[in-house]
Amino acid sequence: MSIKNRLIAMNFFQFFVWGAWLITIANFWFGTKQWEGTQFGLVFGTMGIASLFMPTLTGILADRWINAEKLYGILHILYALVLFYLPQIETPGNFIYVMLLAMCFYMPTIALSNSISYTALKNSSDSDVVKDFPPIRVWGTVGFIAAMWLTNLSGNKATAYQFYIAGIAAILLGLYAFTLPKCKPQHTKAEKSSFAESLGLEAFKLFGTYKMALFFIFSMFLGGALQLTNAYGDVFLDEFKNVPEYADSFVVKYSTIIMSISQVSETLFILAIPFFLKRFGIKQVMLISMVAWVLRFGLFAYGNPTDGLWMIITSCIVYGMAFDFFNISGSLFVETSTNAKIRSSAQGLFMMMTNGFGAVLGSFTSGWAIEKYFTHDGERDWHNIWLSFAAYSLVIAIAFAVLFKHKHNPNDVANVSH
Template identity: 30%
Template sequence: MSENVQAQVKIAPPIRIKLSVMMFLEFFVWGGWFVTLGTYLAQNLEASGSQISLAFLTQSLGAIIAPFIVGRIADRFVSAQKLMGVLHLAGGVLLLIASRADSFGGFFPLILINMILFMPTLALANAVAFRQLQDPGRQFANIRVFGTIGWIIAGLLIGWLGWEQSHNLQLTLVMAGIAALILGVYSFFLPPTPPEPSDRSGWREILGLDALSLLKNRAYLVFFCSSIAICIPLAFYYNFTNLYLNEIGVKSAAAVQTLGQVSEVGFLLAMPLLIKKLGFKKTLAVGMAAWALRYICFGFGDTGALFFLIVIGLLLHGVCYDFFFVAGQVYTDRFAGPGLRSSAQGMISLATYGVGLLIGSLISGPIVDSFATGGGHSWLGIWLIPAAIAAVVLIGFYALFREDATTRAKATETAR
């Protein structure tokens, strides 16, 4: 790389620091309460599995509503950093109020509104970062990694303070609420990110629905349907892993779960090489197979001699997430081409984090309730169900998906 090109991809230290702190706080706020939500609801509010799933379903509702907020407000009327500040300030207050709720009925509406406010901030944080970077393809990962670090630090802090064992998980909401207030104020000091002129004039374009034409292609239709279907077993992981670890007696479960985020960083670095060597079909299949394997590991693992199975299951998070969801985003980008890239990414995000996780949350709660016992749950029976679902999705995907040679060639060129 020439000195001229190197100069172009450097980020000014003050900007790098501001954006890195923004990402750290963004995901610290989310990971600070979301990971342990299932355990908190079961321990403190005596919620059922269906109620726990209903609480996690708020993420999907937030993801569905987010494009309306970002697409119609941030893209047209208000600077992204200012809107992010307002949303975090309001969300922080709601988290602090939610920490004092003494019933699920009082807790749910607060957390629903909070997630509707929070989910758009993920896109807003990305928008602020992208506008400050000269070469996002090279520079963004070095900024985004601080978000993963923020999520990890939140989990380690919860484990170190022992809030799970002492049944004081309401303090996670206080911690996240205070962090959200800090980020809300901090957002007003981020680099200005005013609205840009856009040709996205209607709801169809904002929601990515103009990319529906991609579904006429059989390969992309199979990928699209598989993406929604694989989010059903994903909901089991998000909603109940922390409760599972606490019920079987894993100490500092939230801290142990950060192994998944650590592996995510490592496997993300390996993903371009895997796509280059195997192509999209086999890379995506590896990701789906990892979902089935991780649930089998959870089902047969314990806190004794088979604890290593739980560790493997957690470390597989990097494979599950990077080799399917991140690789799927790359595949969508290459398949859609310049004209539909943004719309296609919006459509696949709405389908997975919105529709897919919503279906998964509605299904997972009743299933977990059906395996309830006097002292907790029969987790082997629970985990084998999402393992089977992931296996069926994998078989269907591998049998029906036909990778386009042109798309694979573009991916290989990108991975170099």
């Protein structure tokens, strides 16, 4: 099997093991368990807490002491074991603690999968990272969609079996990881190191550069926007069942299928990234992403399952641009701004800001705000919830346009290939 096909398989299952429950867990929480809403934000907050330190820690380990593919495999097997235990939990508090443990094992694998892909492609004589990585990464989105569809169509969008589906796939991926190309640590013991370098903290020096510091700060704010849509998108569609005229609509019955349009859209926009990056540069691409987030939330605010269905579908299509133009392009931007010795650490740092601080910001703040300002007699005011999220994204977009200074140079993108 070619290196590209092997990386395609890795990316497919990387996001399959997440997509099997990420979008549907709200239905399990509110429907099957019937737990209160105030604590639900903490479920997504666990991803943020884990991402505050685990991607950076594992990145340091991969840069200095252990092959990235071996560490990747071990983490997925541990993640699977925790998922198998998760449905046995009977209280929301304990569920959150166990979910935090699962996320400590899973979240760093996202950054590691990027590092493994970049390293394998650069070591392959007939590969070009900017050209070849997006078509490989798109299979991760296909895996996410496949998991969502399997969970929904098998009738498990509100059952514990969503965690078993993810766990079985994670075990298989963990074992498969040990067959991947070797990604040895790039730091050699013979090199003289400063104290910070000896601890693997050299990547944090990137914060000393104005442009990189701003990039990471805005990464945090955009990471918050991603958590908002992941946490509440599916339950928003599902709650149309409380309105008699929408109760039997396709949107309510197959809310997860509708939400998967977002991931289908991702597959198209991922393939467009090389063109947009070379043509417009990272600043314009990220700004497009932020405007897309405004549209994502704004369209949700006015959509409904009948005459407003086109708004819901358009919102899902826009999501592909909002997600890819930030997350995938941002990862490539980090790659162009770092050297091989800190590559895994830098990707872990990017992960820490987006899915760490960003997730904590989005999950905890949104959970509190929705409960305090937008929930009345147990009913959530989705129209104003989505409008407030749209306003949040608009403020970020304006601030980014004004503050982030970056002159586009097509050669910077080309250099990542080598």
